[in-house]
Amino acid sequence: MQKLKNPFTRKGYQRLLEEREYMSRVVRPKVVKGVTDAAAEGDRSENAEYIYGKKHLREIDRRLAYLSGLLKDVELIDENSLKGEQICFGATVVIRDTGGAVRKWTIVGDGEADFKEGSISHKSPVAKALLGKRVHDVVEIERPKGTDEFEVIGLLFGDKVVAGKSEA
Numbered sequence: 618m619q620k621l622k623n624p625f626t627r628k629g630y631q632r633l634l635e636e637r638e639y640m641s642r643v644v645r646p647k648v649v650k651g652v653t654d655a656a657a658e659g660d661r662s663e664n665a666e667y668i669y670g671k672k673h674l675r676e677i678d679r680r681l682a683y684l685s686g687l688l689k690d691v692e693l694i695d696e697n698s699l700k701g702e703q704i705c706f707g708a709t710v711v712i713r714d715t716g717g718a719v720r721k722w723t724i725v726g727d728g729e730a731d732f733k734e735g736s737i738s739h740k741s742p743v744a745k746a747l748l749g750k751r752v753h754d755v756v757e758i759e760r761p762k763g764t765d766e767f768e769v770i771g772l773l774f775g776d777k778v779v780a781g782k783s784e785a
Contacts, residue, residue, distance in 0.1 A: 624692045624706050624739065629729025637684040645677050687728040697775030704747045704772060706739050711771030712747075712756075719770070724748070752780040
């Protein structure tokens with residue numbers, strides 16, 4: 618299994634790129650103008666708009682720096698071109714826990730993971746435990762509440778079912 622430097626799915630990479638562009642071209646200039654206008658009103662020490670604007674500007678700059686760091690040295694992974702029968706970055710995995718509940722997760726890069734949408738970071742404990750496994754393997758995952766056991770019941774690369782079930 619190869620070690621990826623900064624992997625992203627095409628969809629996740631595009632979404633983060635668009636966020637960075639929007640923040641730098643639309644949001645930041647608007648906040649800078651608001652701070653400038655507030656500063657022109659006089660005493661800055663008691664000017665709530667100025668103080669809030671400067672704080673908001675620092676938050677925007679932190680987010681922009683984070684996004685720029687994420688988007689450096691990127692390796693784009695096309696989920697539809699993956700091959701094999703092992704779970705890897707970009708794969709969608711269908712698992713069943715010991716209680717019989719079925720879940721479906723796509724393993725993605727840092728910054729693009731969204732648990733509510735069914736994607737988890739390749740650096741998460743769950744993804745680390747799943748990487749390299751195959752359909753029908755049983756995986757034990759250490760979690761804060763204790764050890765959980767999952768059975769891999771499906772594997773998809775993009776829209777293509779590689780093995781097992783495709784639905785959660």
